[in-house]
Amino acid sequence: xxxxxxxxxxxxxxxxxxxxxxxxxxxxxxxxxxxxxxxxxxxxxxxxxxxxxxxxxxxxxxxxxxxxxxxxxxxxxxxxxxxxxxxxxxxxxxxxxxxxxxxxxxxxxxxxxxxxxxxxxxxxxxxxxxxxxxxxxxxxxxxxxxxxxxxxxxxxxxxxxxxxxxxxxxxxxxxxxxxxxxxxxxxxxxxxxxxxxxxxxxxxxxxxxxxxxxxxxxxxxxxxxxxxxxxxxxxxxxxxxxxxxxxxxxxxxxxxxxxxxxxxxxxxxxxxxxxxxxxxxxxxxxxxxx
Amino acid sequence: xxxxxxxxxxxxxxxxxxxxxxxxxxxxxxxxxxxxxxxxxxxxxxxxxxxxxxxxxxxxxxxxxxxxxxxxxxxxxxxxxxxxxxxxxxxxxxxxxxxxxxxxxxxxxxxxxxxxxxxxxxxxxxxxxxxxxxxxxxxxxxxxxxxxxxxxxxxxxxxxxxxxxxxxxxxxxxxxxxxxxxxxxxxxxxxxxxxxxxxxxxxxxxxxxxxxxxxxxxxxxxxxxxxxxxxxxxxxxxxxxxxxxxxxxxxxxxxxxxxxxxxxxxxxxxxxxxxxxxxxxxxxxxxxxxxxxxxxxxxxxxxxxxxxxxxxxxxx
Amino acid sequence: xxxxxxxxxxxxxxxxxxxxxxxxxxxxxxxxxxxxxxxxxxxxxxxxxxxxxxxxxxxxxxxxxxxxxxxxxxxxxxxxxxxxxxxxxxxxxxxxxxxxxxxxxxxxxxxxxxxxxxxxxxxxxxxxxxxxxxxxxxxxxxxxxxxxxxxxxxxxxxxxxxxxxxxxxxxxxxxxxxxxxxxxxxxxxxxxxxxxxxxxxxxxxxxxxxxxxxxxxxxxxxxxxxxxxxxxxxxxxxxxxxxxxxxxxxxxxxxxxxxxxxxxxxxxxxxxxxxxxxxxxxxxxxxxxxxxxxxxxxxxxxxxxxxxxxxxxxxxxxxxxxxxxxxxxxx
Numbered sequence: 055x056x057x058x059x060x061x062x063x064x065x066x067x068x069x070x071x072x073x074x075x076x077x078x079x080x081x082x083x084x085x086x087x088x089x090x091x092x093x094x095x096x097x098x099x100x101x102x103x104x105x106x107x108x109x110x111x112x113x114x115x116x117x118x119x120x121x122x123x124x125x126x127x128x129x130x131x132x133x134x135x136x137x138x139x140x141x142x143x144x145x146x147x148x149x150x151x152x153x154x155x156x157x158x159x160x161x162x163x164x165x166x167x168x169x170x171x172x173x174x175x176x177x178x179x180x181x182x183x184x185x186x187x188x189x190x191x192x193x194x195x196x197x198x199x200x201x202x203x204x205x206x207x208x209x210x211x212x213x214x215x216x217x218x219x220x221x222x223x224x225x226x227x228x229x230x231x232x233x234x235x236x237x238x239x240x241x242x243x244x245x246x247x248x249x250x251x252x253x254x255x256x257x258x259x260x261x262x263x264x265x266x267x268x269x270x271x272x273x274x275x276x277x278x279x280x281x282x283x284x285x286x287x288x289x290x291x292x293x294x295x296x297x298x299x300x301x302x303x304x305x306x307x308x309x310x311x312x313x314x315x316x317x318x319x320x321x322x323x324x325x326x327x328x329x330x331x332x333x334x335x336x337x338x339x340x341x342x343x344x
Numbered sequence: 345x346x347x348x349x350x351x352x353x354x355x356x357x358x359x360x361x362x363x364x365x366x367x368x369x370x371x372x373x374x375x376x377x378x379x380x381x382x383x384x385x386x387x388x389x390x391x392x393x394x395x396x397x398x399x400x401x402x403x404x405x406x407x408x409x410x411x412x413x414x415x416x417x418x419x420x421x422x423x424x425x426x427x428x429x430x431x432x433x434x435x436x437x438x439x440x441x442x443x444x445x446x447x448x449x450x451x452x453x454x455x456x457x458x459x460x461x462x463x464x465x466x467x468x469x470x471x472x473x474x475x476x477x478x479x480x481x482x483x484x485x486x487x488x489x490x491x492x493x494x495x496x497x498x499x500x501x502x503x504x505x506x507x508x509x510x511x512x513x514x515x516x517x518x519x520x521x522x523x524x525x526x527x528x529x530x531x532x533x534x535x536x537x538x539x540x541x542x543x544x545x546x547x548x549x550x551x552x553x554x555x556x557x558x559x560x561x562x563x564x565x566x567x568x569x570x571x572x573x574x575x576x577x578x579x580x581x582x583x584x585x586x587x588x589x590x591x592x593x594x595x596x597x598x599x600x601x602x603x604x605x606x607x608x609x610x611x612x613x614x615x616x617x618x619x620x621x622x623x624x625x626x627x628x629x630x631x632x633x634x635x636x637x638x639x640x641x642x643x644x645x646x647x648x649x650x651x652x653x654x655x656x657x658x659x660x
Numbered sequence: 661x662x663x664x665x666x667x668x669x670x671x672x673x674x675x676x677x678x679x680x681x682x683x684x685x686x687x688x689x690x691x692x693x694x695x696x697x698x699x700x701x702x703x704x705x706x707x708x709x710x711x712x713x714x715x716x717x718x719x720x721x722x723x724x725x726x727x728x729x730x731x732x733x734x735x736x737x738x739x740x741x742x743x744x745x746x747x748x749x750x751x752x753x754x755x756x757x758x759x760x761x762x763x764x765x766x767x768x769x770x771x772x773x774x775x776x777x778x779x780x781x782x783x784x785x786x787x788x789x790x791x792x793x794x795x796x797x798x799x800x801x802x803x804x805x806x807x808x809x810x811x812x813x814x815x816x817x818x819x820x821x822x823x824x825x826x827x828x829x830x831x832x833x834x835x836x837x838x839x840x841x842x843x844x845x846x847x848x849x850x851x852x853x854x855x856x857x858x859x860x861x862x863x864x865x866x867x868x869x870x871x872x873x874x875x876x877x878x879x880x881x882x883x884x885x886x887x888x889x890x891x892x893x894x895x896x897x898x899x900x901x902x903x904x905x906x907x908x909x910x911x912x913x914x915x916x917x918x919x920x921x922x923x924x925x926x927x928x929x930x931x932x933x934x935x936x937x938x939x940x941x942x943x944x945x946x947x948x949x950x951x952x953x954x955x956x957x958x959x960x961x962x963x964x965x966x967x968x969x970x971x972x973x974x975x976x977x978x979x980x981x982x983x984x985x986x987x988x989x990x991x
Contacts, residue, residue: 181364186641187634190596191614195630199370277485279600282489283615295489302493302604306501313497316490324485325473331481555762558719562751563777563828573776578767652767 081332084325091322095141106135107290115308127300127311136292137315144319147208147277148326152269154212155219160262161215163223164250168231174224181217189214193276194285202288207280211273222265226258228307260337267330271323278319294319348537348649356642363634364416368409371627421628427618431628434613441511442609445601446594448529450587453536457582460573461541476599477545480538492531492604499527509606519545528605532597540586547582551575588644592637665692666868667716667836668772672728674711674720674892681941685711687892690967691971693885695835696866698859700900702915705888706937709872710758712889713840715753716870718745733835751781754834756858758841760821760978764813770797770824771809774831796827799940800857819850822858830861836868843878855882876912877919880904885974888912891938891948894967898975908970908982911949947980955981 094101124133130220166174184192193210210285230236231254238251274294280286281295282302290295294315301312350414383391396402415422421431460480464473500508513553514521551557552575560574599611606612610629617625674686686708693699701709714720716730718737730737732753737745757763765773774793775915778784784792790809797805800823813821824840829837839858843851858881862869871879879886879900886903888896888911896909907913914933935952938944947953950960965978 180362182359183366184365185592186359186638187366187630188592188595188637190599191630193635194599194614194618195367195626196370198621198626199623271485278487279489279596283600283603284620285615298489298493302496305493305497305618309497309501312493316493319487320485320490323487324482327481327485555757555759556765558714559755559757559763559825559828560765561719562717562749562753562755563780564746564748565776565780566746568942574765574768578765581767589732 077332081328084328085198087321087331091141091318092145094138095145097144098138101138103135103138104132106139106292115304115311124314125308125310127297128247133311133314136297137318139295140292140294140315141318141322143287143291144274144277144295144322147211147287147293148206148270148274150208151211151273151277152219153213154209154264155215155269156266158212159216159219160223160258163220163225164227164254164258166220167224167227168246168250168254177220178224181220183296184214185217190276192280193280194283197280197285202285204287204291207277207286211276214276215269215273216235218269219262220266222261223258226261227254229256230254248255261334264330264333264337267326267333269330271326271330274319274323274326349646350401352645354461356638359638360635364413364631365409366630367627367634368412370630371623372405372408389598412431416631421632422624424617424622424625426622426625431625431632434625435610435629435632438608438610438613442598442602442611444514444525445528445532445598445607445609446524449532449536449594449598452529452533453540454583456533457537457540458481458544460537461544461548462576464541465552466571466573468545468549476541480541483534483538486534488531488535488600490606491534492601492614495534496526498603500580509604511607524607528601528607531601532594535597536590536594539585539590543586544579544580547579548575551578576643581648584644584648584651588641588648591640591644595633595637664694666695666733667870668692668731669712669716670724670729671730672712672715672726672730674708674715675725675727676721677723677725678941683941684892685724685940686715686945687947689889689892689894691887691894691897693836693868693870695868697885698862698869698871698883699873700769700872700883700886701889702874702876702879702886704874704915707889707903707938708892709889710840711892713755713870713872714836717749717753747781748833750777751832752835753834754829754837756822756825756829756837756839756842759845760813760818760825761845763825764821766813769810770816772965774809774824774828777828777831781943792831793827796831797824799861800824800827800830801853802827802988806866818846819854819898822850822854824863826854826857830865833865834867836870837862838870839970840872841874842871844874852919858882875919879884888915892940893948893978895949895979896977897967898970898977902972902975906971906975907988908975908977908984909979910955910981910983912977947978955983957981 076205079331092119115126124137127133127136162177166177193214197206236249236253239253244253277286277293278295278298281293282299284296284299286295287293292300298312298319301308301310301315304311375584393402399406403411412422421435423430424434427434460476464476467473496508499506507524507529511524512520557570557574560570565574595611598609599614601607602609602611603615610633614626614629614633616622617629624626669689669691672686672689673684676683676685678718689712691699691701701712703709711720711724715726716732717743718726718730718740720726726738728738732748735744735748737748740748743796764770767806771790771793774796775786775789778789778792779786782789793809794805797808802808802823808824813824816824822845826842837858842858843854846854849967855878856870858869861867870881871880876886883900886898886900887894891912896903896907896912903912904916907916909932918933932934933952938948938951944950944961946959946961946963947956947965950956953960959980963980965980967976967978969976970982
């Protein structure tokens with residue numbers, strides 16, 4: 055008797071907690087914002103914008119006007135131009151760093167999950183060491199030694215993402231390796247390379263992609279925090295984080311200088327989180343686990 | 345139980361060694377000669393060579409690592425060449441501030457997250473539940489430094505209720521100390537509660553479906569007892585795990601918050617050391633924090649084992 | 661029955677909304693249990709017997725809709741205010757669930773789980789509650805009861821845990837005990853012990869009991885009356901001896917035939933009931949058992965048979981083509 059009726063209990067329980075399989079308007083709004091901000095950042099130099107570095111000491115902290123849509127900052131630079139060029143930096147780091155993480159972490163995770171044995175122990179162990187550092191501390195320490203540059207920042211944030219991607223790839227590979235199609239391929243004498251690339255990679259790809267989007271959100275936040283502290287991208291390049299950091303100085307006179315980039319950053323991070331989370335929920339059989 | 349502790353302790357050793365090695369390598373192998381940092385770029389090669397010899401920089405790397413590790417094991421983390429303070433002195437001076445901050449932040453995070461999670465789990469699917477779940481998801485996208493600025497703007501600039509920056513030791517003036525702590529702790533708590541709430545909520549929803557909850561109801565127990573003893577106690581294990589996972593983020597968050605609110609804690613010590621290129625302090629503090637983090641994770645593991653009778657009796 | 665019934669279930673239906681549509685788990689059920697009497701509810705998985713027991717206890721899932729009346733001791737449990745219902749549960753109305761692995765809280769000691777009930781309803785102080793808990797554990801046949809009080813459920817075997825669950829149910833001397841498949845999750849060797857324990861305690865305490873099971877063999881010697889459920893409805897109801905002597909509903913007969921017989925020749929195939937119970941989200945127009953019934957006619961597919969009295973008024977069945985020969989023949 056228990057079989058059917060327990061089933062019902064679960065369905066009743068899953069009703070409110072489980073998310074709908076259809077993609078809601080919120081998801082499409084997030085996609086829309088992401089596309090918009092990516093396009094604006096990519097086309098920044100083609101847009102009819104004033105230079106983000108031109109200072110105009112007579113027009114410091116000018117209010118919003120036709121000439122300066124979002125006003126000017128403490129050095130008389132056009133806020134809109136800085137916002138869009140800042141998006142370039144934030145998104146470049148935000149997208150490139152997780153690419154490093156997903157490439158190295160994903161490869162290590164798949165190899166560890168497929169070959170198991172000593173190699174897996176070694177990989178998992180070294181990831182534990184990397185995880186032993188609070189991520190922000192490690193990022194700060196390394197950029198401090200290496201010197202501040204866009205490349206260094208991207209690399210270190212990428213390395214910090216490796217353990218998380220490794221875990222996702224390894225977990226997915228571990229379960230997939232026991233599935234019939236992999237065993238069948240092995241029985242047919244397929245090489246390891248072929249199994250990894252043709253059988254496993256396409257299946258590990260989706261969870262990794264979902265996690266990649268969440269990684270973008272995290273990276274934008276961490277880059278923002280570093281630049282906010284003045285330890286991220288070196289001036290005069292400015293990302294959203296450094297704009298917020300500068301805006302903080304004039305919080306009492308012109309709070310918008312901090313809040314405009316803050317809103318842009320929040321919306322972007324939220325969008326990547328939403329898209330990533332929706333994708334993950336679609337690919338993850340265990341619904342709403344975290 | 346003892347075997348469990350021993351195994352975890354044994355695992356701790358290689359991790360700590362690897363952490364120290366990594367910390368050392370970051371500091372020594374990367375470009376930037378400590379002697380030039382101390383003496384400045386205009387220093388004569390003779391002076392640099394002499395200082396390098398004094399600092400042992402002319403020795404091979406492995407030898408430098410071992411002697412550094414030896415000193416660390418004796419409790420000598422080095423001495424700042426700028427302030428003359430030893431790393432341990434500096435850490436001992438700043439640590440209470442950071443611990444106080446993280447303590448209040450975790451308390452506030454739990455004070456927000458746990459009641460919200462319980463209320464949502466009891467009425468899962470209701471408008472309240474959907475609203476709070478959505479808010480928590482939104483809050484996860486707000487970086488710490490954003491909420492810090494928002495809180496400063498609201499409570500310090502607009503309402504002028506609380507100071508934006510500054511610090512007074514608790515022993516000197518408890519009330520002023522707490523006033524300085526409110527905004528920083530609240531900032532961190534705002535980042536903490538969504539994680540706590542989301543995990544505890546889904547865990548409680550699952551727990552409330554359990555047979556033993558149905559039996560507790562059938563026993564005629566009061567709703568409060570069912571909720572707080574029968575449902576929350578099993579879920580408290582999950583809560584400890586979440587807290588453990590959050591420690592790393594909390595340390596990072598504390599670093600930012602201490603810098604923004606000018607609290608003289610470990611995070612500010614670290615950021616200050618970076619600004620002034622004080623590599624000895626930097627290396628010492630990173631090692632200290634990473635080591636502390638590893639040990640804290642170990643403690644959380646142990647706490648988990650102590651609280652779960654199934655692990656305690658070796659049934660896990 | 662002349663004495664006033666302790667429990668009477670009157671026209672109770674339970675509806676569950678599911679993604680596939682409304683599911684009628686219990687369909688217009690009437691039952692009565694007199695004080696100190698035992699009732700067996702028998703049926704296969706999914707027939708609605710557990711939902712019926714949850715409806716009596718008012719422990720249905722939040723979204724379930726319940727209609728009808730559940731009169732217990734002169735009060736309608738369905739419309740009783742929650743506080744008074746709470747005082748009744750555990751005190752006069754107790755339950756033992758199917759799986760003792762999941763029905764005891766894993767992070768609370770046995771003692772806590774026993775004592776909290778006693779303190780809630782009997783207002784015993786700590787020491788008295790502890791003493792009484794140890795007595796209860798001894799009464800259900802648990803050795804070294806004082807030590808067990810400080811142990812956690814996972815430290816006990818399945819049979820021992822079910823004994824603990826029974827001790828909890830008996831703790832406040834309930835008037836009615838509902839045992840929902842109390843032995844299904846246990847080893848075969850333990851099943852009889854637990855059933856005998858329940859029967860013994862039931863007689864000793866003169867409490868009424870409902871045993872829910874899929875096994876006609878379980879109710880055979882241990883109940884006063886049996887109700888057979890199929891697809892949410894009671895399809896046959898009779899005093900136990902009468903039912904076994906002269907069952908009328910083909911489904912009851914099929915259930916009985918599905919019990920392995922110890923005197924059968926080796927390798928005799930078990931006569932399983934062919935087909936599956938109907939999809940409860942798509943109610944049939946006629947008799948729910950018709951698609952699986954060897955006696956079914958066009959009438960059975962068009963109309964639902966009502967519960968009608970047989971030779972004696974206590975024996976009722978819902979079938980257009982009852983089996984009139986004594987049980988065991990023609991199955």
